Amino acid sequence: MGSRMRNSKAEAVSVVDGHTMIISLTGDIDHHSAKRIRGEIDSSLFTLRPKRAVMDMSEVEFMDSAGLGLILGRIACAEKIGCKLTLLSPSPQVMKILDLAGAGRLIEIRQK
Amino acid sequence: MTTNLKIETERRRSGRPPENLKNELRLELPSNSINEGIARSIVSVFVSQLDPTFEELADIKCAVSEAVTNCIVHGYRDTHGMIYITIKILDERTVRIEIRDRGCGIEDIKTAMQPLYTTDSEGERSGMGFTVMESFTDRLSVVSSPGRGTKITMIKVLGDGRRQSIK
Numbered sequence A: 001m002g003s004r005m006r007n008s009k010a011e012a013v014s015v016v017d018g019h020t021m022i023i024s025l026t027g028d029i030d031h032h033s034a035k036r037i038r039g040e041i042d043s044s045l046f047t048l049r050p051k052r053a054v055m056d057m058s059e060v061e062f063m064d065s066a067g068l069g070l071i072l073g074r075i076a077c078a079e080k081i082g083c084k085l086t087l088l089s090p091s092p093q094v095m096k097i098l099d100l101a102g103a104g105r106l107i108e109i110r111q112k
Numbered sequence B: 001m002t003t004n005l006k007i008e009t010e011r012r013r014s015g016r017p018p019e020n021l022k023n024e025l026r027l028e029l030p031s032n033s034i035n036e037g038i039a040r041s042i043v044s045v046f047v048s049q050l051d052p053t054f055e056e057l058a059d060i061k062c063a064v065s066e067a068v069t070n071c072i073v074h075g076y077r078d079t080h081g082m083i084y085i086t087i088k089i090l091d092e093r094t095v096r097i098e099i100r101d102r103g104c105g106i107e108d109i110k111t112a113m114q115p116l117y118t119t120d121s122e123g124e125r126s127g128m129g130f131t132v133m134e135s136f137t138d139r140l141s142v143v144s145s146p147g148r149g150t151k152i153t154m155i156k157v158l159g160d161g162r163r164q165s166i167k
Helices: A031-048 A065-080 A092-100 B002-014 B034-050 B054-075 B129-136
Strands: A011-017 A020-029 A052-063 A084-088 A108-110 B023-030 B082-091 B094-101 B139-145 B149-157
Touching (some): A011 A031, A020 A065, A031 A065, A052 A092, A052 B054, A065 A092, A092 B054, B034 B082, B034 B094, B054 B082
Parallel strands (some): A020 A052
Antiparallel strands (some): B082 B094, B139 B149
C-alpha cells in the first residue's frame, strides 16, 4: 500500500458552465487547507453568483471534519445568494464523514 | 515464510503475541497546522505493518487528523506548543494511538464531545471532531486537566469482523 509522506496539496478550481459553477476539489482537505480553499470558493461564488453550483469531490484524496465544516459553510453561503449546491462523487471515505453529520439531508449528493 | 510460521507457533504456545510483533513509535511535532497531514501520514506508514484494509487505514488517518487538529485549534489556540504522539502495536491486530498536548485543557469534556458542538462562532467548523474519533476507532478516552493539557487515547482493532464494508 503506497503512502505518501507529504500532504497532497488541496486546490479548488471553479469554472462556469452556463448557469452552473463547477468547483473541482483536489487533494487533502483538513483544517490546514480548508481556510484557503474556503477563500477560493467564496470569492468565485460571490463574484459569479451562479444559480447552481456543483462541488466535484471525485479527486479529494483525504477529508476530515474540517472538510465537513467547509461543505456545511458553503451550503450556507450558496443559500445566501440563492444558489443550489450539489455534491458530486464523494469517495466512500468522504461519504462516511458526511453520513456522520447527516449531510445527505442538507445537500443533494450525486455520483458521476 | 519459515519465520512467519515460527511466530505463529510461539503465539499459539504462549497465548500472547511474540515480542517482535510489538512495535512503538514516538513522535513530537510543533503545533503548526502543516503537521496535521505529516502526522497522519507517519501514523499511516507505521500502522501499515499490520496490513490494514484501505478503509481501516483511512479511519485511522482521519481520527489522528482530528486529534492533532484539536491540539492545534483548541489545546494551543493562539499559542504554540508541542504535540506528543505515541503509537503502539499491542498485538497483530490492535493499535493504540495516544495524542497529547500541554495546552489549555478542556473544562467540560462531556459537552466538548457532543456531536456538532463547536466553539466556532463563524459557522465554519463542524464540531464533529470527537464524533469522528469515536466512530472511526474502537475505543476513545479523553483525559484533560484545565491549564495542563489533554491526552487522547484511541484503540483500533483491525479485521475484527465488526467492520462494515462501504460501497
